[in-house]
Amino acid sequence: MPRETPYLQVADALRDRIKAGEWAIGDKLPSRARIADEYRVGQSVAQRAMERLIIEGLLEGRAGSGTYVRRPRERLRMVRSRHRERRGGSPFRADMREQGKAGTWESRSTARVPAPEPIAERLAIAPGDPCVHTCYEFLADGQPVQLSESWEPMTITDGTPVVLPEMGPLAGAGVVERMRSIGVLIETAVEIPRPARATQHIANLLGISVGDLITEVERTYYDRSGRPVETADITVADVRWEIAYEFGIEQPDA
Template sequence: MPFGEQPAYLRVASDLRKKISDGSLPPHARLPSQARIREEYGVSDTVALEARKVLMAEGLVEGRSGSGTYVRELPSARRVARTGYRTMEECTPFRQEQSDERVRGTWESRSEREEASHETAERLFIEPGDKVMRTRYVFQVEGEPVMLSTSWEPLALTGRTPVMLPEEGPLGGRGVVERMAAIDLVVDNVTEEVGSRPGRAEEMAALGGVPGHAVLVVARTYFAGKRAVETADVVVPADRFKLAYHLPVR
């Protein structure tokens, strides 16, 4: 194959992708059958099959049992605003994860004690095996799951205090900034690292997506001075969200 020339299956996939993009194949339209692709593009069954697999892997089409392959209706990307930690007045868990004031969300959560993994310990600057409180959240907008978060807090800081359980007690549901202030820890800085990876089966089941499709992961850690008080992984489907940062320039 000459340098720079695409394999046949990618050329076919590219043309079909263009038809989906310009509306020639609108949402819910049936994708041409394997035989039709073979005839229209003059390619083999193998090439036609591989082209369809590419579009399916990209999330542009979906198979329906006994019916065929159809163009997916892709949702508009929802903006997730990231502006660092919030003030106490607005620091509920949902506000903690995104600051778009137009969005009103609810959440479900579950907290459990566990031993810190090597990764969690590294992020919290504690020893592997130290006790932490892990809390898993499912965030919803208008009843639709849109975001997952798993947080870890060192029990050496919060154990036997009124804020040990993030969603229970006098400050249950208030968020990290206000809860830590109640035990004399002033949260004054936060770090975030954004990456992507294939969504895990349990994550996509919770979010109503397809296992293997890409997710964005925000690895966030709150600090009181140099002391890490909470770290979390925020997971959102990459095809449904875009992250927007607004940060001060000092």
């Protein structure tokens, strides 16, 4: 898009003023009407310029209050690897421990939820087959880190002590450990990361701004026979976390 576009010109000017320290972190910016008057543009142009800086992470909008200079957030690295599944217990809690943070989560499980067609395809079951559907909000030191929506076919876990992920003898132990306890050995995990922008709902849950960049990870676990045993949609705020993948390299026989 050409830089002569009015809202980009206004965004550039506001960005320069923020970086020069005219407004400090936490300061409230002038109203949209005042900015429009100052730069001799329409209020819709001023609004687009401010929205651009919200997306970039320089500003944050507060409902009913105004627009403020946002505090820069620390961006940490989340490593996805085979190693994370071999440590025992919850991989997330171990990940956070390695960052010096306390990992906790809140969850809500519902049994016998009919599988939507896209989920059924990922799990190689028929649409409408009963699943356990669990929604997670993961926290580090009490702050939101990631969201997850998990689906498990009830043909695998129904009637076992681990049918609900966060209840029973292995509550919170993670999918791999729970499945192993009933003789289902998970051998492979496939993850497909995709970039997206935060909706209002996602922004509220992750404590970020609408339009912030997020990473959505479609993950599916497979047992030794290649059968899908769990699939999940994981959402991470890109402004706070980058995702790195670690691969082991097999060495040739000597």
